[in-house]
Amino acid sequence: MTAGGGTDGTTAAPGDQPTLSARLARFAVDCRDHGVPDAVRADIPGRVLDILGLALAAHADPGADAAAAALRSVRRWGGIGEATVIGSGDRLPAPAAALVNGVLAHSLDFDDTHLPSVLHPSASVVPAALAAAEAVETGAAAGGAALVAAVAAGIEITNRLGMAGYLPATGVNVFFERGQHATSICGTIGAAVAAGLLYGLDDVGIGHAIGIAASMGAGILEANRTGGSVKQAHCGWAAHAGVSAAVLAADGLTGPPTVLEGRFGFFTAHTGDFTADALLRGLGTDWEVLRTVYKPYPSNHFTHPGVDCALALRAGGLDPADVAEIELGVAAPVLRTIAEPTAEKTRPRSAYHAKFSGPYTIAAALLGGGGLGLSLDDFAGELPADRLALAARVRCVADPRASELFPRAFAAVLRVRTRGGALLEHRVDSSRGGPQHPLSAADLATKFQLNAERAVPPAQIAALRDAVLGATGAGVTPSALLALTAPAR
Template sequence: MTMASIAAPARTAAGELATFCGSLRWAELDEAVRQRTRELLLDLLGVTLGGSRVESSSAPRELAQGAGDGQATLIGTRQTSSADWAALANGTAAHALELDDVTTESSLHPGVAIIPAALGLAEELDASPAAMLEAIVAGYEVTMRVGNALNPASAYARGFHPTGVAGAFGAAMAAGRLLDLDDERLTHALGIAGTLASGSLEYLSNGAWTKRLNAGWAAHAGIVAARLAGAGFTGPSTVFEGRLGALHAYTDEPYVERLVEDLGRPLQVMRVSIKPYACCRYNHGLIDCMLSLRGSFGLDDVERIRLGVLSGGALLVADPIEQKRAPANVVDAQFSAPYASAVALVYGSGSLESYSTEKLADPRVRRLMSVTDCYRDASLDAVYPRQWPAAAEVVLRDGRRLSTRVEYALGEPENPVPLDALMSKFISLAGRDDAEALADRILHVDADPSVRALGTALRSGGGST
């Protein structure tokens, strides 16, 4: 049986996504979209450089180093590997700090799957920056739309990590664009990705590193899916909406219509949030609440803290409350609403430095966590998932109650991180003498003749391994 004999039906969701994403051209995109894409590239490369120094990044990198020769940069080193294994290593490193970009409605991290796949394959193919950037835009489009359709709260309840599941489809689209697949083969690539997409939430039980691997595997799987499609392998065109498709396998309450509704209006890259705080995004609004109240009282004056959390994120940051009040390690702390609020009150920050074993052991932080409760607030859930508001109340020993609510956390498109702050974030995470010059180069990557020039620049300040 040939590919032609089982050609994809034109009106499946995968087919529509393939047609739309296959038509995207960098030169035809609005400048606002192009600039946002460059900023997302800058942010993701910064968090990958920082994440490459984390212990959990060593094993995937060693695996990639032993997987064979290639042109794809292993970020944070002077080494290269094949595109698919570099994508696994870089995607895992990018997710290590909980500082990578995120979306509200789809409740996932798109960049960690898309950009490592696109960068690695673009280096391997010696592609132009424009080709890589339009592949990134296409990858974000698919990832976020699949995430929207999954209904993240339902996927969480089933134990699946939307970043890993949806990210594999987006990475397949990005890789397929770079491989110049036609619409039919792009559709097959999405179908193949449905077999490779995965990601368990069981890391929440003990703070394991597998959450980070979910991102790297999605990037790796996307390249594999696209290459298989390019070689003539077939996948189901009804991979999303079919009776046994992804939307029925990974969630109990899918929103199938969200896969293709309002395609391009706006492009999904315009809906991405950049993270200023090194923890689960469901904690960010709570941190902003605490920072706004901080200074109105002394830490010893606090009798109780009440945090209004979204039902869709309660599994991640609030339940079970006994575990969230006593995180055992840094990963646990990154998924603890009580820790996020306590460390913000004590140190006035939610930065990467706030998530350390030293601060986790601080008696002031431990006490505040012990008196923190989380509750569901119907007024918050009413606008979820399109909006992620947060509410908090601090009850003082003298009987006063101080409360506040945040509609849009810092970093949301409605409350964006300024470009100078994004540059500062990159420079801080890169840990290189040439960080400012490298950041400027990334923001003007279109001027490079080839993506390999960017890869060379990334490796020039890398480590020796």
């Protein structure tokens, strides 16, 4: 459908009524100029802290090879040192720093998720905002109004773009059906908005940044199924492209006003159809950023309800040695990600690809554990033979109830047949960390601590946490904040 347009898919002429990008731009500038609601203001620092912890942990994870490749590449590019690479201390041009930081943020597949769009918005938007904030050195602290407003607006727009490609009647995400990674495609525009706000663009300039960024967003999901580390780089490229789009707009490059809804625009290219109501309904009053949930486990979010079930059965006394066979029932649309191809998912080719395996994550939950239930150590190094053997006994099927609830919640049922013939079953209708079971403040503090301590010492972790959350860090500049992530000398 179109938004106030003609029957040929075009919108009304600019000036007749605002285009979609113009309305999003005005919303974003209003966030910067007039602030965001208290609940949103309180929410954003935690998202910044989560991303910083994830990026630090990625430095110490041998499976995060995409981040190492990105850093090697951008060091060769050279340029003026405007912004900091989290955890390394490198000073690079803002788009290059955003690239590396976005790759770091998404490398562990441990970043937050918006439902029902199933996007991971913060891993693109936060790195872009931090890089832009450093480049202009606004003087805002991590919890300061300028950075908070930029991140909030960028995440909100990212989420709403994803929602516009989601069809409520069928539960289908059209981006996903086409093999497109909506996280990076929509995140490029959200990153451009966040960066543009910090560069001081007005609503016209933000509109151009959106128009430019829409030509830069990309991401193909096949690596989820059959391997490759390129998916780790998707959020980094979105952050890089977003900052680049904002800089280009500031320097005079322009974008089409109907870039989103036009005949040859964003939605025609990526989804073929869209719901403008999802993009605009309640914009500025009903915040999708607050429906963005944190992950307790460092694996693809579709695996989480199965992990919950396995942990519950383990807590109830299930002995993995007594397992004859396991049936994992999940929403039908997620089978392609965590269950197919069968040979790839029952025996993943690397620890990183094990994060996208329903069978392997069940085995890890029954035999491993750490952190908030599963830890980064459960997806490190060579995959243990006992977990692979148990994963081979897991069969994944579509479950009607989980399919009905998807994607507003991730649900699953786990049925275990023991060697003695007993049948054990556990079902969850919303995974831990999801809308019905959000992580507590203590859980989030533990997650950050466990991630950050893989790279920096305790005193540095405390200083970084205080600076982001504002307990003692009033007046900390973006550069000073990111200096706290540098490796100990």
